[in-house]
Amino acid sequence: xxxVSLRGKKLPPSPIRxxxxxxxxxxxxxxxxxxxxxxxxxxxxxxxxLETLKNIGTKVVGYGPSQGIPQYQDALIRYYxxxxxxxxxxxxxxTTGGSEAITMAFTVCMDPGDEVLIPEPFYTNxxxxxxxxxxxxxxxxxxxxxxxxxxPIGEIEKLITEKTKAILICNPNNPTGKVYSKEELAQIVDxxxxxxxxxxxxxxxxxxxxxxxxxxxxMNFENAxxxxxxxxxxxxxxxxxGARIGAFLSYNCDxxxxxxxxGQARLCPPTIDQIMAVxxxxxxxxxxxxxxxxxxxRRDVVVExxxxxxxxxxxxxxxxxxxxxxxxxxxxxxxxxxxxxxxHIDNETVMLAPAEGFYSTPGLGRDEVRIAFVLxxxxxxxxxxxxxxxxxxYMNKP
Amino acid sequence: xxxVSLRGKKLPPSPIRxxxxxxxxxxxxxxxxxxxxxxxxxxxxxxxxLETLKNIGTKVVGYGPSQGIPQYQDALIRYYxxxxxxxxxxxxxxTTGGSEAITMAFTVCMDPGDEVLIPEPFYTNxxxxxxxxxxxxxxxxxxxxxxxxxxPIGEIEKLITEKTKAILICNPNNPTGKVYSKEELAQIVDxxxxxxxxxxxxxxxxxxxxxxxxxxxxMNFENAxxxxxxxxxxxxxxxxxGARIGAFLSYNCDxxxxxxxxGQARLCPPTIDQIMAVxxxxxxxxxxxxxxxxxxxRRDVVVExxxxxxxxxxxxxxxxxxxxxxxxxxxxxxxxxxxxxxxHIDNETVMLAPAEGFYSTPGLGRDEVRIAFVLxxxxxxxxxxxxxxxxxxYMNKP
Numbered sequence: 169x170x171x172v173s174l175r176g177k178k179l180p181p182s183p184i185r186x187x188x189x190x191x192x193x194x195x196x197x198x199x200x201x202x203x204x205x206x207x208x209x210x211x212x213x214x215x216x217x218l219e220t221l222k223n224i225g226t227k228v229v230g231y232g233p234s235q236g237i238p239q240y241q242d243a244l245i246r247y248y249x250x251x252x253x254x255x256x257x258x259x260x261x262x263t264t265g266g267s268e269a270i271t272m273a274f275t276v277c278m279d280p281g282d283e284v285l286i287p288e289p290f291y292t293n294x295x296x297x298x299x300x301x302x303x304x305x306x307x308x309x310x311x312x313x314x315x316x317x318x319x320p321i322g323e324i325e326k327l328i329t330e331k332t333k334a335i336l337i338c339n340p341n342n343p344t345g346k347v348y349s350k351e352e353l354a355q356i357v358d359x360x361x362x363x364x365x366x367x368x369x370x371x372x373x374x375x376x377x378x379x380x381x382x383x384x385x386x387m388n389f390e391n392a393x394x395x396x397x398x399x400x401x402x403x404x405x406x407x408x409x410g411a412r413i414g415a416f417l418s419y420n421c422d423x424x425x426x427x428x429x430x431g432q433a434r435l436c437p438p439t440i441d442q443i444m445a446v447x448x449x450x451x452x453x454x455x456x457x458x459x460x461x462x463x464x465x466r467r468d469v470v471v472e473x474x475x476x477x478x479x480x481x482x483x484x485x486x487x488x489x490x491x492x493x494x495x496x497x498x499x500x501x502x503x504x505x506x507x508x509x510x511x512h513i514d515n516e517t518v519m520l521a522p523a524e525g526f527y528s529t530p531g532l533g534r535d536e537v538r539i540a541f542v543l544x545x546x547x548x549x550x551x552x553x554x555x556x557x558x559x560x561x562y563m564n565k566p
Numbered sequence: 567x568x569x570v571s572l573r574g575k576k577l578p579p580s581p582i583r584x585x586x587x588x589x590x591x592x593x594x595x596x597x598x599x600x601x602x603x604x605x606x607x608x609x610x611x612x613x614x615x616l617e618t619l620k621n622i623g624t625k626v627v628g629y630g631p632s633q634g635i636p637q638y639q640d641a642l643i644r645y646y647x648x649x650x651x652x653x654x655x656x657x658x659x660x661t662t663g664g665s666e667a668i669t670m671a672f673t674v675c676m677d678p679g680d681e682v683l684i685p686e687p688f689y690t691n692x693x694x695x696x697x698x699x700x701x702x703x704x705x706x707x708x709x710x711x712x713x714x715x716x717x718p719i720g721e722i723e724k725l726i727t728e729k730t731k732a733i734l735i736c737n738p739n740n741p742t743g744k745v746y747s748k749e750e751l752a753q754i755v756d757x758x759x760x761x762x763x764x765x766x767x768x769x770x771x772x773x774x775x776x777x778x779x780x781x782x783x784x785m786n787f788e789n790a791x792x793x794x795x796x797x798x799x800x801x802x803x804x805x806x807x808g809a810r811i812g813a814f815l816s817y818n819c820d821x822x823x824x825x826x827x828x829g830q831a832r833l834c835p836p837t838i839d840q841i842m843a844v845x846x847x848x849x850x851x852x853x854x855x856x857x858x859x860x861x862x863x864r865r866d867v868v869v870e871x872x873x874x875x876x877x878x879x880x881x882x883x884x885x886x887x888x889x890x891x892x893x894x895x896x897x898x899x900x901x902x903x904x905x906x907x908x909x910h911i912d913n914e915t916v917m918l919a920p921a922e923g924f925y926s927t928p929g930l931g932r933d934e935v936r937i938a939f940v941l942x943x944x945x946x947x948x949x950x951x952x953x954x955x956x957x958x959x960y961m962n963k964p
Contacts, residue, residue: 296831
């Protein structure tokens with residue numbers, strides 16, 4: 169007997185991390201690699217947060233409540249109030265990163281064999297969480313030529329079976345940078361009501377919108393209050409990816425009760441990280457203006473170079489800090505590996521994430537890559553220039 | 567359609583935490599409650615660990631590697647070497663508490679519907695992890711009158727079906743305090759080889775043994791190297807329950823590969839908590855002698871009072887920091903609630919964990935409670951005296 173379960177064998181190695189050996193080899197050979205492949209921002213964690221660590225005020229790092237420490241729950245209540253999302257403590261379970269919140273949602277709302285609809289391309293780790301939970305992802309394909317809009321609602325409805333229990337929407341979207349309009353969201357709500365589905369809303373990039381109206385949360389739809397779960401995280405918002413603090417939010421008491429039972433089994437989210445997160449909730453407009461402004465500048469630098477690149481398709485993203493572009497190559501992964509192995513300008517090169525791993529439908533995304541705007545504008549400019557020159561060289565190879 | 571899955575409905579609210587409302591009411595009424603119900607030690611977190619927080623040396627709290635930061639992996643290699651468990655980085659995945667390590671083991675080695683054997687009474691949260699993972703717990707009943715020894719190996723073998731994939735052994739045992747002998751462990755190894763089972767070894771109380779030979783790890787059995795997973799945690803060992811740092815260890819490459827894929831999906835364990843954990847690995851005999859000595863003193867205080875209590879059955883525990891005792895009552899939960907609601911000595915009372923929730927077989931443990939030695943000897947003495955007087959009063963009620 170194999171010692172690994174069927175689902176254990178199906179768990180995909182991270183497509184974002186799987187080219188690491190080529191990356192390591194490039195670095196070992198003395199190259200500088202600009203990493204636009206992974207969503208690890210270089211923005212500094214707010215000093216207010218780091219400052220808390222100097223005086224955590226306890227001699228015993230003990231368990232906190234399973235739903236999170238009260239002072240952080242209350243901080244979250246203040247934070248969401250500013251987004252017109254009125255919450256009480258009972259609507260909140262603090263989680264170990266957004267990751268745990270998604271697993272929690274899959275587990276308390278779906279049984280093994282159930283299906284969840286997700287617009288693709290999607291955040292690759294949804295796949296891993298789904299396989300671990302024994303649930304099946306049914307992709308709703310979105311396309312670059314449609315500006316990554318969702319297909320007509322009737323097309324989505326056709327994908328719904330008896331096994332479909334939920335639809336997961338990431339807005340603003342990782343990896344496309346798409347911000348869905350209020351009207352698109354309303355259509356999803358109507359469909360969810362009609363077909364009695366849960367809406368799992370991944371809103372971790374809520375503030376990261378560059379132009380036009382501010383974010384609409386699924387929590388804002390009065391008619392969907394009993395069927396929405398918001399999964400959230402401080403990782404990107406406060407550049408605290410390593411703190412592993414997220415949240416699971418819902419107005420549905422039955423869902424919260426089951427989620428709390430799940431939460432009790434794993435005891436509690438990290439105590440110190442929660443203490444560190446408390447001041448983040450009270451950061452004001454100055455903080456967001458600066459950070460979102462910085463990401464917008466980076467996006468503009470990326471788009472500026474893309475404009476000059478022949479044969480590259482893209483849509484200007486309005487949110488998050490990602491873009492998916494279509495390259496005039498057959499296999500984007502080969503190109504990414506070639507950039508690491510065989511190309512450099514002044515001993516510098518760039519790393520991107522091949523987009524195939526962001527799709528669930530086999531064969532899609534093979535000529536696409538995701539770029540993350542996680543380096544400052546100067547580095548981004550250099551990295552994009554390497555990409556541009558690299559692509560020219562690659563296309564003119566014999 | 568209900569919004570909660572079948573497994574979501576089955577998730578048990580923590581039996582350790584479910585009496586919290588009675589506890590809260592007792593405290594609100596002005597009573598002091600001695601909490602012997604939960605494994606939250608009052609021992610101080612080693613200052614070397616807390617000291618690291620004052621200078622974590624980074625301005626960006628970024629993702630670490632999915633398998634853990636190298637400096638903590640290396641610290642663990644040093645720690646396990648002292649227990650004659652030679653490891654390399656590839657044998658280690660740092661987890662978010664022991665909790666995640668158990669879920670990881672259930673997921674990568676078992677599919678929905680598979681079975682895991684676990685000696686009962688067992689750590690109640692195994693149940694929650696199993697239900698979330700869709701796997702079924704098959705209890706191997708152990709009894710106070712047998713000094714919590716496992717039944718003859720032939721009896722255990724009879725419980726194995728086609729669905730049985732693993733056996734989970736917690737040694738030293740929570741909740742019984744039992745330390746299994748090397749011979750008992752060898753029999754489990756032989757059975758696992760014969761029936762091709764994985765052994766999941768929960769060894770978080772490794773050092774907490776009061777008399778006789780030191781701990782034997784399942785990792786020490788050469789003939790089981792391909793089928794052992796050790797789950798571990800710093801929570802109790804270094805009084806750092808809120809730090810949520812554990813470990814998943816195995817010599818089996820296939821298991822480690824699947825576990826790493828699982829680990830990559832959830833990105834990484836908390837970075838700051840790992841930095842904090844690094845110095846723990848180099849704490850020496852002085853630290854352990856003091857801490858284990860303290861727990862032994864507490865055990866002795868508990869046993870001293872138990873000796874004087876009429877109609878109470880118990881076996882002196884040799885490890886961990888728990889004991890399960892049988893009371894001359896019909897329903898231990900009623901008694902625990904009565905202690906909180908209706909009894910006090912000088913306005914002080916005691917809280918225990920009813921043991922029924924530690925059993926999987928319905929009806930077992932109804933007259934048993936678990937006591938955790940988590941308060942200093944003075945408080946433990948007071949608490950045990952309250953228990954003794956409380957039981958006398960309860961038995962003589964009209």
